[in-house]
Amino acid sequence: MKPTIRDVAKHAGVSISTVSRVMNAPETVVEDKRSRVLEAIGALQYQPNGFARGLIYKKSDTLGVMIPDIENPYYAGLIRGMQDAAVRLNHSLMICNTDRDHDRLLSYIHSFYEKQVDGIIFASDAMHEDYYEEMLRHRLPFVLASTNAPQFDIPSVDIDDEQAACDAVRHLIENGHKAIGMISFPLGDTISGYPRFDGFQRALREHGQQAYETCVEFAAHRFEDAYAAAVRLLAAHPELTAIFAASDEFAMGAISCVRDSGRSVPEDVSVVGFDNIRMAHMFIPKLTTVAQPVYEIGYRAVCKLHELAMTGEVKELREKLPHKLIIRESTRTL
Incomplete structure (x- = not known):
C-alpha cells in the first residue's frame, strides 16, 4: 500500500498540517520539524497524488x-x-464544448474554478463582458486563442483576419474576377465575422469594384448553412464568377451548391476558403484557402497561459501570427 500523508506525519512525529506546510511553505516550519518531515518523505518514498x-x-x-x-x-x-504544448509544459487539458451557449459557458467557468484549473484558454469566440467579469471574479488566468478582445487587456494569439480576407479577395481580383460574392459569418456572433467581412469589402473598394460590396449572404457555422446561403447568393447574383467563403467548411458548402446547380468549380465559379483545415487538400477540387497557423495558435496559447500563470504577466499581450494564401484547384484565371 502506498504511504499516505498520515504515515509521513506519524513517522516524523508531527501533525498532518505540518507535513502540508513543509511541502507548501517550508520556510514557515522550524528547521528541526522540517528535517524530520523531509527525512520521513524520503524514507517512505511518499509522493502525493495529483x-x-x-x-x-x-x-x-x-x-x-x-x-x-x-x-x-x-x-x-x-x-x-x-x-x-501542454505535454511539454507538464499540463493536462480539460476541454469543454460550449455550443456558443451563454449559460453553459458561464457554468463551465464555475466548474473550472471548482476543479482548481490553473487557467483557461477561451478559443475562437467573442469575449463578452460578463464572461470577462466572471473569470476575473474567480481570479482565473485566461488567454484567448484564435480570437481577440481589444476592449480588454487579455493575452491573445490569432492572425490579422481582415488582412487575410483582403488578400484572399485580392487574389480573385488579380485573376480577372469582377463579380465576386461572399458567404460570411453572422457579424455579431463571432469575433472573425466583422474583420473578414471588412477585408472582403476593402479589397473590392481598393480595386474599384464597390458594386459588389453588399453581395453577401450570411450563414451560421456549418456546411448546411453555407449551402443554403450559396443558393440565395447565386439566385440573387447569377452573374458571379467567384465566391469568398469565411471558412473552409463554408467553401465546401458553396462548391457543393455550385455543382448541384449544374455548374463547375472552378470553370464557372471560383471559390476561396479560409482556415486550411486538413480536408482542404482532400476535397475535390482541392481548395484554395487562407492558411491559418492553427497548430501554432494552439501551441502558443498554452505557452502564453503557462507564462501568465507562473509570472502573472506575458511579454507580448496580443500576438499576431502570419497567414498564407494557399492556391490550389478551386480558383482559376479568367
Whole structure:
C-alpha cells in the first residue's frame, strides 16, 4: 500500500498540517520539524497524488479549454497544438464544448474554478463582458486563442483576419474576377465575422469594384448553412464568377451548391476558403484557402497561459501570427 500523508506525519512525529506546510511553505516550519518531515518523505518514498498536490500547492497542472463547436474540423488542429504544448509544459487539458451557449459557458467557468484549473484558454469566440467579469471574479488566468478582445487587456494569439480576407479577395481580383460574392459569418456572433467581412469589402473598394460590396449572404457555422446561403447568393447574383467563403467548411458548402446547380468549380465559379483545415487538400477540387497557423495558435496559447500563470504577466499581450494564401484547384484565371 502506498504511504499516505498520515504515515509521513506519524513517522516524523508531527501533525498532518505540518507535513502540508513543509511541502507548501517550508520556510514557515522550524528547521528541526522540517528535517524530520523531509527525512520521513524520503524514507517512505511518499509522493502525493495529483489531487493531493492540488490541495497542497493550490495548483492542479490542468488547463481548462473552451471551444464553441467540437465537431468543426478547425478545432482538431488547434487542440493538437494545445495538447503538444501542454505535454511539454507538464499540463493536462480539460476541454469543454460550449455550443456558443451563454449559460453553459458561464457554468463551465464555475466548474473550472471548482476543479482548481490553473487557467483557461477561451478559443475562437467573442469575449463578452460578463464572461470577462466572471473569470476575473474567480481570479482565473485566461488567454484567448484564435480570437481577440481589444476592449480588454487579455493575452491573445490569432492572425490579422481582415488582412487575410483582403488578400484572399485580392487574389480573385488579380485573376480577372469582377463579380465576386461572399458567404460570411453572422457579424455579431463571432469575433472573425466583422474583420473578414471588412477585408472582403476593402479589397473590392481598393480595386474599384464597390458594386459588389453588399453581395453577401450570411450563414451560421456549418456546411448546411453555407449551402443554403450559396443558393440565395447565386439566385440573387447569377452573374458571379467567384465566391469568398469565411471558412473552409463554408467553401465546401458553396462548391457543393455550385455543382448541384449544374455548374463547375472552378470553370464557372471560383471559390476561396479560409482556415486550411486538413480536408482542404482532400476535397475535390482541392481548395484554395487562407492558411491559418492553427497548430501554432494552439501551441502558443498554452505557452502564453503557462507564462501568465507562473509570472502573472506575458511579454507580448496580443500576438499576431502570419497567414498564407494557399492556391490550389478551386480558383482559376479568367
